[in-house]
Amino acid sequence: RSSYLRAASMDFPTFFKTFKIDSGFYYLHWACSKIGIPWQAYLLLISFFVLGTFCYWIYENSEDVVASMIIFEAMFLTVWMGSLRQDVAMALLLIALMLEKRGVKKIFLIGIIVVAVLFHSTALIVLVYIPLRMIPINKISVAFFAAFSVFAFVFRNNFLSGINSIASLLGRTTYENFYKDNPTNLIFLTAVIACLAIFSMSFIIENYPQVERYFCTIFIMLAFLALGGGAIVRLAWYFGPFFCVMLPVILKRFKPYGLAISLAMGILIILYLRGVDTTTYYFFWNETRMLLEGI
Numbered sequence: 001r002s003s004y005l006r007a008a009s010m011d012f013p014t015f016f017k018t019f020k021i022d023s024g025f026y027y028l029h030w031a032c033s034k035i036g037i038p039w040q041a042y043l044l045l046i047s048f049f050v051l052g053t054f055c056y057w058i059y060e061n062s063e064d065v066v067a068s069m070i071i072f073e074a075m076f077l078t079v080w081m082g083s084l085r086q087d088v089a090m091a092l093l094l095i096a097l098m099l100e101k102r103g104v105k106k107i108f109l110i111g112i113i114v115v116a117v118l119f120h121s122t123a124l125i126v127l128v129y130i131p132l133r134m135i136p137i138n139k140i141s142v143a144f145f146a147a148f149s150v151f152a153f154v155f156r157n158n159f160l161s162g163i164n165s166i167a168s169l170l171g172r173t174t175y176e177n178f179y180k181d182n183p184t185n186l187i188f189l190t191a192v193i194a195c196l197a198i199f200s201m202s203f204i205i206e207n208y209p210q211v212e213r214y215f216c217t218i219f220i221m222l223a224f225l226a227l228g229g230g231a232i233v234r235l236a237w238y239f240g241p242f243f244c245v246m247l248p249v250i251l252k253r254f255k256p257y258g259l260a261i262s263l264a265m266g267i268l269i270i271l272y273l274r275g276v277d278t279t280t281y282y283f284f285w286n287e288t289r290m291l292l293e294g295i
Helices: 003-009 011-018 023-034 039-061 067-076 077-081 084-101 106-119 120-131 139-154 156-169 184-199 201-205 209-225 229-237 240-251 258-273 284-294
Strands: none
Touching: 003 011, 003 039, 011 023, 011 077, 023 039, 023 084, 023 106, 039 084, 039 240, 067 077, 067 240, 067 258, 084 106, 084 120, 084 229, 106 120, 120 184, 139 156, 139 209, 139 284, 156 209, 156 229, 184 201, 184 209, 184 240, 201 209, 209 229, 209 240, 240 258
């Protein structure tokens, strides 16, 4: 809110000098504030765009839309609520993926990716996914993906150093030390799903070849979780939408599917309810009430 209100009071040259990182997001701030859109309406529009894009992507790609939405709610929604710039970048990357399936020209797709990077430079992480998704899924490639994840944890100090070097070039915050708390539950859960994906590999290739190119994302997400918690864990969230699509497909390997997916969703909901934060987020009108109560 504060940056939006600041944008409304600045002329463009001054504003241009103020925000150098993720400038695309702030330019949108400036344009919307100048045409008189209230910040509440602006947040609502951004939220509709981000969540609408994600929901449509799930509708197009998931074999079990309800399960995928539950996974998103339990594992990723709180993250998407806390990083508006990255949310828009992730939504733009999903749009690029959907348009790619429709045969849109590559130059246009590259343009969307560039815009996503302007909204949040971490969107460059798509450059990791683009080549890896082209690798055919077989025993050798899956062994490579698994080794990729393991090495990320074994050499996590070197991994963090490499990420810091890239972050420094992009003008982003670097992390000399790992965050005090690691997302251990998420790491364990993702590792379990990765093992189940390996077990279900032949089943997925035979019955759901359309998600084969998403197979590697579980292992990429696991690898980036080696970087630890705090803000840097956001790098792993780029692969969350694929996780939401892949988990129901993996669980279709188990019979009866209804029981398998119900157990999985139950576990996720329990973990979500144990860790859900009901104090950080509130509606804008609650601020007035809290101020009055403080008086």
